[in-house]
Amino acid sequence: MTTETAEQARLTAVLLQHEVEQFYYHESALLDAHRYEDWVFLFTEDTHYFMPLRRTVTRRQLHLEFTKPGEMAFFDEDKNYLEIRARKFATGTSWAEDPPSRTRHLITNVRIGEKSGDELQVHSNFLLYRTRLKNDLDQWVGRREDTLRRTEAGLAIAKRHIFLDQTVLQSANLSSFF
Amino acid sequence: MAETKVADQLDSLVSLERGEIDRRIFSDPEIFDLEMKHIFGRAWLFLCHESQIPRRGDFFEAPMGTDNVLVVRQKDGGIKAFLNTCSHRGNAVCRAEEGNVRNFMCTYHGWTFGLDGELVGVPGSSLFYKDKLDRSKHPLRKVAQLESYRGFVFATFDETAPPLPEYLGATGRLGLDLLAERGDMEVIPGIQKFTVKTNWKFTVDNVFDYYHPQITHMSAFALGLIPAPPDNYMEGGAKSETGANLEVPFLPTDLHNVVMVGEYGHAISGPDQDALEVSTGVEPFAWRHNDETQARLGRHGSRVAGHPHIFPTTWVTAGGQLSLRVPREPGVTEIWWFSFRDKNASPEENAALLSSHIHFFGPAGLLEQEDGENWAQSTLQTKGLHSREVPQLLKMGLGTSEVVKDDGLAIIDAPINEHAQLWTYHSWREWLRNPTWEELRERTVPHDRF
Numbered sequence: 295m296t297t298e299t300a301e302q303a304r305l306t307a308v309l310l311q312h313e314v315e316q317f318y319y320h321e322s323a324l325l326d327a328h329r330y331e332d333w334v335f336l337f338t339e340d341t342h343y344f345m346p347l348r349r350t351v352t353r354r355q356l357h358l359e360f361t362k363p364g365e366m367a368f369f370d371e372d373k374n375y376l377e378i379r380a381r382k383f384a385t386g387t388s389w390a391e392d393p394p395s396r397t398r399h400l401i402t403n404v405r406i407g408e409k410s411g412d413e414l415q416v417h418s419n420f421l422l423y424r425t426r427l428k429n430d431l432d433q434w435v436g437r438r439e440d441t442l443r444r445t446e447a448g449l450a451i452a453k454r455h456i457f458l459d460q461t462v463l464q465s466a467n468l469s470s471f472f
Numbered sequence: 473m474a475e476t477k478v479a480d481q482l483d484s485l486v487s488l489e490r491g492e493i494d495r496r497i498f499s500d501p502e503i504f505d506l507e508m509k510h511i512f513g514r515a516w517l518f519l520c521h522e523s524q525i526p527r528r529g530d531f532f533e534a535p536m537g538t539d540n541v542l543v544v545r546q547k548d549g550g551i552k553a554f555l556n557t558c559s560h561r562g563n564a565v566c567r568a569e570e571g572n573v574r575n576f577m578c579t580y581h582g583w584t585f586g587l588d589g590e591l592v593g594v595p596g597s598s599l600f601y602k603d604k605l606d607r608s609k610h611p612l613r614k615v616a617q618l619e620s621y622r623g624f625v626f627a628t629f630d631e632t633a634p635p636l637p638e639y640l641g642a643t644g645r646l647g648l649d650l651l652a653e654r655g656d657m658e659v660i661p662g663i664q665k666f667t668v669k670t671n672w673k674f675t676v677d678n679v680f681d682y683y684h685p686q687i688t689h690m691s692a693f694a695l696g697l698i699p700a701p702p703d704n705y706m707e708g709g710a711k712s713e714t715g716a717n718l719e720v721p722f723l724p725t726d727l728h729n730v731v732m733v734g735e736y737g738h739a740i741s742g743p744d745q746d747a748l749e750v751s752t753g754v755e756p757f758a759w760r761h762n763d764e765t766q767a768r769l770g771r772h773g774s775r776v777a778g779h780p781h782i783f784p785t786t787w788v789t790a791g792g793q794l795s796l797r798v799p800r801e802p803g804v805t806e807i808w809w810f811s812f813r814d815k816n817a818s819p820e821e822n823a824a825l826l827s828s829h830i831h832f833f834g835p836a837g838l839l840e841q842e843d844g845e846n847w848a849q850s851t852l853q854t855k856g857l858h859s860r861e862v863p864q865l866l867k868m869g870l871g872t873s874e875v876v877k878d879d880g881l882a883i884i885d886a887p888i889n890e891h892a893q894l895w896t897y898h899s900w901r902e903w904l905r906n907p908t909w910e911e912l913r914e915r916t917v918p919h920d921r922f
């Protein structure tokens with residue numbers, strides 16, 4: 295019966311993989327449709343949304359490449375600040391996003407790691423392609439480390455750390471979500 | 473007839489009298505080259521804060537005009553800065569932005585330089601050079617002068633430049649005092665660096681601009697991120713695209729501004745502390761509510777609640793950050809944010825401060841996102857053949873303000889105005905004439921009236 299159990303486990307893994315990927319596709323669709331307030335709804339109350347700064351350092355000092363929580367960052371948000379950011383877009387006077395930029399979130403390489411209780415560690419890669427106004431173009435590539443939590447409303451993001459593949463940011467702003 | 477060189481038209485490019493600026497100064501490559509030579513090649517430029525390089529061998533790469541220099545903590549605790557270019561064939565001797573080393577080894581042929589920039593190793597010096605190479609003649613090229621003022625490290629490429637405190641003058645020193653006086657200050661790890669398609673002068677002009685927040689940062693007001701006076705609404709005609717009057721909470725026009733303009737182009741401009749605290753009901757300057765700090769800042773300095781600027785590109789914010797605006801090309805500027813905290817502050821105080829540093833400025837900052845938009849678009853419009861013929865206007869309060877000289881400062885007490893911007897452009901023009909330091913100083917002594 296061991297083969298059946300192994301098969302069962304594989305099937306469970308495939309279903310979970312499918313569920314997580316669908317969750318990310320849904321999330322991306324909300325962002326690309328400018329539905330930011332619905333997007334914020336996907337985060338837990340105790341969430342931590344963090345994008346550290348990255349520095350060009352030698353291989354020997356690679357442990358210093360990213361800043362840590364408590365140091366400077368591009369984003370260091372709790373749920374309240376995510377809500378503020380979403381509401382800012384809705385004011386209609388957030389000029390960096392009005393006219394709104396056009397985004398496409400591509401999420402790939404989704405790898406589910408450790409599971410404990412109702413939480414899952416998930417790593418993914420992203421390509422965020424953005425055009426603004428007549429001919430501004432930004433492309434950000436990087437990796438996300440998420441903690442997803444099962445809640446009554448479904449999966450929710452309890453932690454997201456975003457690691458950009460740029461050091462000196464080649465853009466005028468980060469008025470998009472990752 | 474050949475077109476006149478822009479450099480020969482300096483008098484017509486900036487007019488203090490008319491409050492008009494020629495837009496070509498924001499995109500002309502010839503002007504940019506002159507700026508690099510006559511301004512960035514001579515001025516004292518901010519490199520870093522001493523707390524960023526505490527241990528021997530710590531280094532930080534900083535821009536000086538179109539050059540990059542390595543600022544390095546020495547074995548004896550001192551600081552030196554030299555060009556990041558190998559004396560052999562020019563390769564960068566260090567390709568990291570910051571870190572710690574024992575020496576700098578060039579990855580081209582292996583020439584090795586000590587922390588002091590001296591050439592200490594040449595591979596195969598007897599085999600290849602027959603011991604004929606005099607190492608002492610080929611160190612890394614040092615900056616001409618380097619000095620610290622209260623932990624802020626500056627350098628200049630001009631050995632004839634006056635000493636740093638003299639260059640800063642009372643206005644520049646006060647600008648840095650307003651950051652240094654907050655406690656035992658250190659830089660929080662992580663310098664935000666991002667790229668805006670703008671000319672660097674737009675980013676400087678904006679430092680003093682208290683006319684723009686009400687519209688540019690309207691969304692931040694609406695969310696209560698910036699405290700707004702409750703019952704004051706914009707008059708004068710901001711109307712939405714649907715024709716509705718925009719009810720903009722604004723800094724009242726009678727809000728008292730303190731402007732200080734100084735030799736070489738330094739300036740401070742912004743609300744008077746009392747006026748700001750009364751009108752917005754907040755006290756962001758609690759750190760200075762003690763007699764010692766008041767005494768050290770002086771009678772005038774302790775009233776300043778606005779933004780000081782050290783010419784040409786160092787902005788000290790009222791919130792305890794320092795921004796460096798790094799010109800890369802006529803239309804490309806990097807913005808660098810150095811964020812400070814008091815070493816003795818509590819974890820709660822530090823967390824609150826960090827949050828405000830992250831949420832106001834920087835590319836994801838709830839204020840600066842919108843600023844960058846304006847600078848980029850303004851720069852773009854200086855390129856059009858006809859658009860660039862439209863003058864830039866700086867006429868607010870023009871010719872209406874007395875300049876009072878006291879304590880080495882030249883002070884204007886007036887409602888919101890554009891005097892500090894005009895002063896910056898005026899000084900900029902005088903720098904471009906490439907005068908001697910004496911001449912430059914004389915020509916940037918503030919007038920009696922603005």
Ligand code: FES
Binds near residue numbers: 578
């Ligand atoms: S260029 Fe540096 S060793 Fe040759």
Ligand SMILES: [Fe+2]
Binds near residue numbers: 678684685840
């Ligand atoms: Fe602004």
